[in-house]
Amino acid sequence: MINPIYNSMKNYVTSEVLMLLGMLSVSSYMLVESFSFSSESGIFPQFAAAVTVFGCTVLLLRGFLPKPLQQAIVESDGIFNQYSGGSQEKFNKTNVDYDKNHKPETHNENVIENDDADVDSTKQLLLVGLLTGYGLIGYLIGLVWATPIFIGVFAKIFNFSWFDALMVVSIGIVAALAFNSILPVNMTNGVVF
Amino acid sequence: MTQDSLFSAIEILITGQTIGWLLIGLLVGIIIGTIPGLGPNLGLAVALPLTMRLNGPDAIILLISIYSGAMYGGSIAAILINTPGTAAAAATTLDGYPMARQGRAMEALSISATASAVGGAFSIITLILLTPFLTEIVLMFGSPEYFLIALFGIALITVVVQESMVKGLTAGAFGLLLSTIGLPVAAGQPRYTFDMFILYDGLDFVAVLIGIFAIGEMIKLIGEKGSISNENISLSGSSLSGIRKVISAPITTIKSGYIGMFIGAIPGSGASISNFISYAEAVRSGGGDKEYGSGNHRGVIASEAANNGTVAGSLIPTFSFGIPGSGATAILLGGLMMHGLRPGPELFADNVNITYSIFFALLVGNIVILLLGLFIITRMVYITTIDTNYIIPIVIVVASLGAFGLSGNWLDVYTVIFFGIFGFFMMKHNYSIIAFVLGIVLGPIAEENLVRSLQLSDGSFWIFLNEPIPLVLTLLIAAVVVSPILSVVRSFFNGTGS
Numbered sequence: 001m002i003n004p005i006y007n008s009m010k011n012y013v014t015s016e017v018l019m020l021l022g023m024l025s026v027s028s029y030m031l032v033e034s035f036s037f038s039s040e041s042g043i044f045p046q047f048a049a050a051v052t053v054f055g056c057t058v059l060l061l062r063g064f065l066p067k068p069l070q071q072a073i074v075e076s077d078g079i080f081n082q083y084s085g086g087s088q089e090k091f092n093k094t095n096v097d098y099d100k101n102h103k104p105e106t107h108n109e110n111v112i113e114n115d116d117a118d119v120d121s122t123k124q125l126l127l128v129g130l131l132t133g134y135g136l137i138g139y140l141i142g143l144v145w146a147t148p149i150f151i152g153v154f155a156k157i158f159n160f161s162w163f164d165a166l167m168v169v170s171i172g173i174v175a176a177l178a179f180n181s182i183l184p185v186n187m188t189n190g191v192v193f
Numbered sequence: 194m195t196q197d198s199l200f201s202a203i204e205i206l207i208t209g210q211t212i213g214w215l216l217i218g219l220l221v222g223i224i225i226g227t228i229p230g231l232g233p234n235l236g237l238a239v240a241l242p243l244t245m246r247l248n249g250p251d252a253i254i255l256l257i258s259i260y261s262g263a264m265y266g267g268s269i270a271a272i273l274i275n276t277p278g279t280a281a282a283a284a285t286t287l288d289g290y291p292m293a294r295q296g297r298a299m300e301a302l303s304i305s306a307t308a309s310a311v312g313g314a315f316s317i318i319t320l321i322l323l324t325p326f327l328t329e330i331v332l333m334f335g336s337p338e339y340f341l342i343a344l345f346g347i348a349l350i351t352v353v354v355q356e357s358m359v360k361g362l363t364a365g366a367f368g369l370l371l372s373t374i375g376l377p378v379a380a381g382q383p384r385y386t387f388d389m390f391i392l393y394d395g396l397d398f399v400a401v402l403i404g405i406f407a408i409g410e411m412i413k414l415i416g417e418k419g420s421i422s423n424e425n426i427s428l429s430g431s432s433l434s435g436i437r438k439v440i441s442a443p444i445t446t447i448k449s450g451y452i453g454m455f456i457g458a459i460p461g462s463g464a465s466i467s468n469f470i471s472y473a474e475a476v477r478s479g480g481g482d483k484e485y486g487s488g489n490h491r492g493v494i495a496s497e498a499a500n501n502g503t504v505a506g507s508l509i510p511t512f513s514f515g516i517p518g519s520g521a522t523a524i525l526l527g528g529l530m531m532h533g534l535r536p537g538p539e540l541f542a543d544n545v546n547i548t549y550s551i552f553f554a555l556l557v558g559n560i561v562i563l564l565l566g567l568f569i570i571t572r573m574v575y576i577t578t579i580d581t582n583y584i585i586p587i588v589i590v591v592a593s594l595g596a597f598g599l600s601g602n603w604l605d606v607y608t609v610i611f612f613g614i615f616g617f618f619m620m621k622h623n624y625s626i627i628a629f630v631l632g633i634v635l636g637p638i639a640e641e642n643l644v645r646s647l648q649l650s651d652g653s654f655w656i657f658l659n660e661p662i663p664l665v666l667t668l669l670i671a672a673v674v675v676s677p678i679l680s681v682v683r684s685f686f687n688g689t690g691s
Contacts (some may be wrong), residue, residue, distance in 0.1 A: 016622040019615070023367055030370055030385060041381035043647070044640040048370035048632075055363025069678075119416040127415050128614055131408065131589060135610050143597055143606075147590050154586040168583055172590050179591070182243065183598030 020056045027052035130154055141190040147176040195325055202549030205250050206557070214247070214255040215554050219561050222262020227576045228584065229270050230414045232279040233263035237524040238406035239588065241399055241531070242595035249532035250547050254554040256528045260521045261313065261558045264464060264500045265566060268305040273298060281464030281500040284472040288485065288492030295488050296429045303435030304490050305497045306566020311439060312450030312498025313559040316505035319454065321552050328541040331513045336649065337656050339514070339537065340642035341666035343635045346460045346516030348673040350628045361625035368632020369639065371396055378641040391604050398633050400596045400608040402527050405626060406520060407592035408613025411585045413620055432567055438490045445475055445491050446498045453499035457506025463519030464500040471499030505555065512540050512548060515638060516631070523630045530634070
């Protein structure tokens with residue numbers, strides 16, 4: 001009994017649904033709050049929030065819309081597609097064929113793969129974690145000092161060689177010091193020191 | 194008046210360090226465009242805070258040179274490793290890479306440089322000639338028109354881009370909504386600040402742009418497997434032969450440049466679309482020549498002339514109405530506003546000399562692209578083999594430092610991180626990034642014009658209908674929003690609806 005409900009929830013609650021729920025919550029709050037502003041200050045947020053709430057609701061409920069309406073509104077396509085004479089499709093096909101079948105005669109090659117199925121979400125999650133850590137450590141000790149720590153940890157996690165890690169850390173330090181001197185803000189101090 | 198402005202523009206360009214910034218911008222742009230996975234948006238977003246110390250014209254010329262350079266740079270990886278450095282060079286792979294495999298890499302690269310320069314130069318000269326007429330049009334617009342054209346821009350983007358219309362409109366409206374945080378344009382109490390002083394100035398749109406175009410792109414990039422290209426590149430062929438090929442195809446080159454310019458002028462479309470349409474037109478006018486797709490030099494000319502022509506076209510809506518045609522021009526618009534240059538009458542009447550100086554810089558930039566492309570870039574091809582994993586931490590560091598450097602406010606750093614993650618999910622699920630960014634950047638201008646219009650009309654919305662231009666714009670917005678629903682009704686009555 002619980003399993004089918006859990007499975008259907010798991011299928012429905014994707015990262016897109018979470019993003020839309022977040023947008024819906026924020027825009028609903030901003031819509032309600034906008035009625036406490038004066039008419040001049042409130043009219044624009046009311047308009048923008050109402051459109052956002054409507055759009056998020058339609059997108060969250062798109063599975064329940066009639067098929068033609070769903071296709072026209074939610075899955076509509078770019079108006080320029082018909083004018084590209086199939087060259088865009090040819091490009092996509094060429095790249096897929098190249099990726100899958102191409103055996104070079106004189107070249108030694110590894111090819112970039114941009115297929116969604118080949119996305120490594122663990123790496124992306126790690127990067128988001130590192131990014132958040134960089135922001136927090138930067139707040140504590142200053143962005144200039146947090147920079148080599150961030151790049152060092154990044155290099156360790158993503159298996160850079162010692163030489164490459166040293167090079168990238170050095171570039172990062174130079175960039176941090178350059179920004180510190182170019183921009184009119186002190187980046188060497190955090191809340192701790 | 195125009196003559197004075199033109200002389201003043203040339204003076205701006207040749208005095209001080211302006212030419213130096215132009216060269217730096219072009220080189221940075223070409224390098225960024227060459228590395229697959231990066232591109233003009235990233236380059237512009239990261240460079241934006243660094244322009245704070247420059248004067249307005251120098252800053253915009255630096256940014257626009259990065260944009261123009263990246264448009265050309267994208268072709269290098271497209272030709273040599275069959276992977277476009279930017280989406281704008283995607284169609285270049287169709288014939289450029291086969292040419293390289295036939296031992297004509299140098300020829301393809303010089304065709305790319307020459308066609309980019311010629312297509313870009315023709316379109317920018319046309320833009321300079323069109324400027325007096327644009328000025329006339331811009332001066333006809335008042336507050337109601339500017340409010341409506343901001344809405345029209347967002348609405349149009351949602352139908353032009355290859356994404357869902359509802360997603361686009363929702364993203365644009367959410368951007369407009371977030372721009373209302375802080376002190377309102379009209380007098381009144383702060384909005385959505387939770388009594389936190391740090392939020393009184395609202396979200397810094399530059400930090401949002403950096404977050405989306407730098408951090409969001411890096412999160413996307415790190416997830417892509419196999420992002421190292423180890424292709425052994427053999428640079429054979431003749432540069433001179435490439436120049437001759439472009440000279441022998443003037444109609445294809447100029448027509449492609451104008452196709453790029455026309456498409457670039459439509460909000461939401463950009464070089465990623467124009468290069469394919471121009472390529473398709475070259476195939477069509479070539480009578481379906483079977484050589485296309487297997488190393489026809491006209492294919493490279495069509496794509497490359499179009500993507501550089503797009504740069505000039507995209508400046509028309511950006512500078513005249515504040516409606517950017519692409520992510521890169523959205524950042525450029527952010528740069529204009531950061532330096533106190535507001536699009537519209539201010540750029541076309543009060544500061545038209547600055548506008549001309551930017552156009553002249555682009556013209557000079559196209560000549561420099563030709564020289565760099567022919568004599569230097571062909572010797573820097575190893576850039577295409579740089580592992581993007583090494584670039585990711587540097588971009589993150591530079592983006593975060595740049596955001597903090599905007600005002601020393603930690604909110605900007607957290608804005609960058611938050612919108613980097615948010616932007617990544619928007620990209621992942623095909624929500625229009627450009628519509629969202631346009632909403633954030635244009636929000637304050639749109640609100641100011643809405644409030645001013647309502648003040649002029651004593652609160653009556655008839656002000657958006659009782660004059661010809663606002664009426665036409667209102668009808669156009671309605672047509673754009675309603676058109677998908679009408680197509681459903683039409684298909685239902687034709688019996689094609691399912």
